Amino acid sequence: HISWYPKIAQRFKELFDLTKVELEITKAVVTGMGLTQLATSRRRSVGTVRQQAKKLLSKLNLHSQTELVSLYSGFSKFTLNSVIEDSELEALGITVSQHVLTRPDQRIIDYECVGPEEGHPVIFIPALLGGNTVTEDIFKALTELNIRLIMPWRPGLSQSGLSGEPDLASFERYANALSALMDRLEIQACPIIGHITGTLFAYAAAKYVPDRIQALTIANGIV
Numbered sequence: 001h002i003s004w005y006p007k008i009a010q011r012f013k014e015l016f017d018l019t020k021v022e023l024e025i026t027k028a029v030v031t032g033m034g035l036t037q038l039a040t041s042r043r044r045s046v047g048t049v050r051q052q053a054k055k056l057l058s059k060l061n062l063h064s065q066t067e068l069v070s071l072y073s074g075f076s077k078f079t080l081n082s083v084i085e086d087s088e089l090e091a092l093g094i095t096v097s098q099h100v101l102t103r104p105d106q107r108i109i110d111y112e113c114v115g116p117e118e119g120h121p122v123i124f125i126p127a128l129l130g131g132n133t134v135t136e137d138i139f140k141a142l143t144e145l146n147i148r149l150i151m152p153w154r155p156g157l158s159q160s161g162l163s164g165e166p167d168l169a170s171f172e173r174y175a176n177a178l179s180a181l182m183d184r185l186e187i188q189a190c191p192i193i194g195h196i197t198g199t200l201f202a203y204a205a206a207k208y209v210p211d212r213i214q215a216l217t218i219a220n221g222i223v
Helices: 006-015 020-030 035-042 046-059 065-083 086-091 136-145 168-184 196-208
Strands: 096-102 108-114 120-125 147-152 190-195 213-219
Touching: 006 020, 006 065, 020 035, 020 046, 020 065, 035 046, 046 065, 096 168, 108 168, 120 196, 136 147, 147 168, 168 196, 190 196, 196 213
Parallel strands: 120 147, 120 190, 190 213
Antiparallel strands: 096 108, 108 147
16 A cells, blocks of 8 residues: 555656556556456446556556556655655654765765654665655554664665665675664664665675674565
């Protein structure tokens, strides 16, 4: 389930030149409504709606509804701060604190924290496309389980600087940056989660700063 904000949806529609029907299909898919329910509400046959959905995926060069969800999720994250007021997020009970850590070489590590301030810390390194999107359900789960999710952006994304040339050494530099981030947050050690391509950076942390990592979990796209 991904929150649907009309302002973000309109930008998504304009960017990808979607029709009104294509945007309705996108909304149904990303909010969990489903094509069958959409067909009923639009008084169209399921076959017609499925064919329209197939054309939409082809138009966006996607291969599945899951990829459509990932695309919208990533777009929503990168657009959220520019169109949604803090008061609107607070009304949903969602509070995400954003921070930056400046390294000695002047690189910037951009990171976000969500969940109880005194909750059990867990580092989450997201996939490239999904970004650090936090849905209402995720926020509620973090609160109930008393987990403080720490989400460092990947090198070159958001305000984070590149960690040097794209070679194996850059993974060690990023692992050391994570260790410095944990020092700032006064965390001796904690679990780390790598999501899809974030797996590479999670493994790097386990290799180069193993004393800071209590457990390593890898999640695929469906998880």
